[in-house]
Amino acid sequence: MDVMKKLKIEIQITILTICIAIAVIVSGYLAYQSLSKIVETIHKEARPDLKLLIIKDIATDLNEVENTIRLYSLTGDTNYLHPFRQLDKTIQIKLNSLLDNAISSSEELIHIDSIRILANRKLLIWNEIRELHHSKRNAHNTFSSLYSRIDTAIIRPDTIRFVPEKKKGFFKSIFSKKDTAPHPPVIIDKIREKEIIKQEIAGIERQITDQTKQLQTKEMVLLEQNIQLTQTLNKHIASIENSEQKRLEAKTQEADSMAYNTYRGMAIFTFAAVILLLIIVIVFFRNLRRNHTYQQILKKAKAEAESLTKAKEIFVATVSHEMRTPLNSIYGLTEQMLSKTDSAEMTADLEVVFKSAEHLIALANDTLDFSKIDSQQLKNEQIDFSLDEIISEVHTLHENSAQKKGLELIVNNTAKDLVLLGDPIRLKQILINLMTNAIKFTNQGQITLTVSGQETSEQNYLLRIEVMDTGIGISKDNLPTIFEEFVQLDIDLTQKQRGAGLGLAIVKKLTLLLNGEIDVESDLGKGTRFILQIPYLKGNSDHIKKRLDEKLSIPAWFSKLHFLIVDDEEFNLYLIKNIMQKWGVPYTVAHNGREAVEFSMKQQFDLIFMDIRMPIMDGYEATKLILQHRLSAIIIALTATTKPSDIQRIQISGMHDFLHKPFTESALLSVVMQWLPEKTKEPLQELIVKSTTIDLDALERLSEGDTEFFDEMLRIFIRSSEDALLKIHQNFQSSSWIVISEVAHKLAAPAKHIQANTLYANLKKLEISNENSNPAEIKILIMDIEKDIHHINSILKQKLVLRKNTNL
Secondary structure, three states, X not given: OHHHHHOOHHHHHHHHHHHHHHHHHHHHHHHHHHHHHHHHHHHHXXXXXXXXXXXXXXHHHHHHHHHHHXXXXXXXXXXXXXXXXXHHHHHHHHHHHHHHOOOOOOHHHHHHHHHHHHHHHHHHHHHHHHHHHHHHHHHHHHHHHHHHHHHHHHHOHHHEEOOOOOOOOHXXXXXXXXXXXXXXOEEOOOHHHHHHHHHHHHHHHHHHHHHHHHHHHHHHHHHHHHHHHHHHHHHHHHHHHHHHHHHHHHHHHHHHHXXXXXHHHHHHHHHHHHHHHHHHHHHHHHHHHHHHHHHHHHHHHHHHHHHHHHHHHHHHHHHHHHHHHHHHHHHHHHHHHHHHOOOHHHHHHHHHHHHHHHHHHXXXXXXXXXXXXXXXXXXXXXXXXXXXXXXXXXXXXXHHHHHHOOOEEEEEEOOOOOEEEEOHHHHHHHHHHHHHHHHHOOOOOEEXXXXXXXXXXXXXXXXXXXXXXXXXXXXXOOHHHOOOOOOOOOOHHHHXXXXXXOHHHHHHHHHHHOOOEEEEEEEOXXXXXXXXXXXXXXXXXXXXXXXXXXXXXXXXXXHHOOEEEEOOXXXXXXXXXXXXXXXXXXXXXXXOHHHHHHHHHHOOOOEEEEEOOOOOOOHHHHHHHHHHHOOOOOEEEEEOOOOHHHHHHHHHHOOOEEEEOOOOHHHHHHHHHHHOOOOOOOOHHHHHHHOOOOOOHHHHHHHOOOHHHHHHHHHHHHHHHHHHHHHHHHHHHOOOHHHHHHHHHHHHHHHHHOOOHHHHHHHHHHHOOOOOOOHHHHHHHHHHHHHHHHHHHHHHHHHHHHHHHHHO
């Protein structure tokens, strides 16, 4: 015990556990071996002995052969010979099988050989008996033929002859009377021929009698031999049965012995295991109090770590959101300025700002959220891009910063006009980090960006990029750690250029994401060189997406619209107002959700752009209140969030669509065109005729010319459909699926009456929805129903106005 006290609890428990494990393994193995033998023995003995079964079958078949030949000898029916031949073949097959199953070099094999010989001899004996009776049958056939000759001699018709009548003269034959009396036949004597045949029959009878005695004598001899063979065969069978019985008894005793040894071993193992378990329990309770303190410390550390992780997530989300807000303005306003200026110099400068903003957007979406990179959630996009454009952008972005420090920025690109297939944002991000790092730690000299590569196959290209500087360099000791997170080298210059220590860590992770490799070579005081190698597929220049320089075509009917812009950020408001003014769309501005609700109560807006995070009232609550009073309101969310949970909440809240900040003017225009149908200038009658949404012919026939009835039916549908839509929205918010199903069911019949087939089909889908349905899919279905109802009701209202004007 003194030795155990000196050991740690972990070591003590480990040693005892190993002992128990060894004991369990050894005991288990021995028990398994014994039980396997017992089971195998029982399994073998439970199966019937195949040899005995075959022998019994052979004995039965031999008896069947005997019965078959006896029946043949009694009846002479040759139909019994076919089963005899079949039995002969079957017995031969079983004898061969019996020999295959015999154990060689054993007494059993001797008995089986004897059985085979005896069985074959019995078959030969019964075959001889069959042949004896067959020859006896031939003698009887000869005897029968002689008897048939006797019958022929008695009854042959050609043995009776008539005496011919004497001829008469001509006149005598005419005038004499005709004698019609029958003439007596002349009988020919056959007595001698019959006597000859009888003598032959008597001779054959004597011959048959002698032959029968001989056959009976032979048959008796053969039957005696058969009896002796049967007795001998039965003795051999009995001997095999006795041997098998003795073997079974021996196996049973062996199984009993193995079972006893197994039970004894398991009892010993159980006792030893209980002892070892008691020792473990004692050791465990000795250390329980000490471990309790450790657990409390671990719980506290875990809580602090979780709190730190949550704070990190909140910080990252906040920073990401706050960065996207000014980026939205920079990106959008730069795009607007590019569309307004005609100056080539200004356009070039704005292009730099625009591309920089694009890159910052990509950084805000990915690299700011470093945990996203760490958890490998970044996607590796596969698009065609021009390598020259990437190198040119990187050069342009760092040209000014290099000039300010008096550094020469050199680009050696030997891979001109190369189009690759991959993720250009990740490559640009890697190069920007490497170039920024090189300029940051270089005070004099030059920065060289060298681009080269080689084709590894017809469709593959290995890109090689080197970034070399003449800066302060890195010591050999620090080289292994420069790609680690939050690492700052302890040198004087870095104290002035302190950063987060994530730049090279991000480079390393992004390189691995692109299936590439990065290496570094450096001499302290001379400079550093980073070597980057990334495999790409060759791209297609026709697929490269270029920024459209043409101005967007704004429809003239936009001037008839009125939008509500809801946002608390002046940057975003300025951008959207600038776009609205450019489009010629009237707009109203609300700075929070409460103002948006108040404006919506006073007037109907064609479209509402809704920010999510706002003071006083957020976008979710404002949307809920607006839709309660304005079911037809179309609300588009403007959000900087990218979280799937936030996107799902936007969809469930009732908003029709969303735009990520920052967004382009073309993206904004696309959303507007999607949700607002173009206002046509066609007459009302043409609009109704061209609409294929409904068919009012059946309803007109039902009214039988009663215009008041027809108009009232249209008004009832408009009123009931709007009420139904309100109930559907209200109950969808509270997940009252039964009410939704009832409302859809009631509205489906009127929709069928006016042949609104699309609306009818959607209502039937909504009718069968339940709590197990996907909320997002149901939301889309309700939106489709809402569009159909608004469109149909618009047509019906126009129809009513047209009919009213016609009547006037």
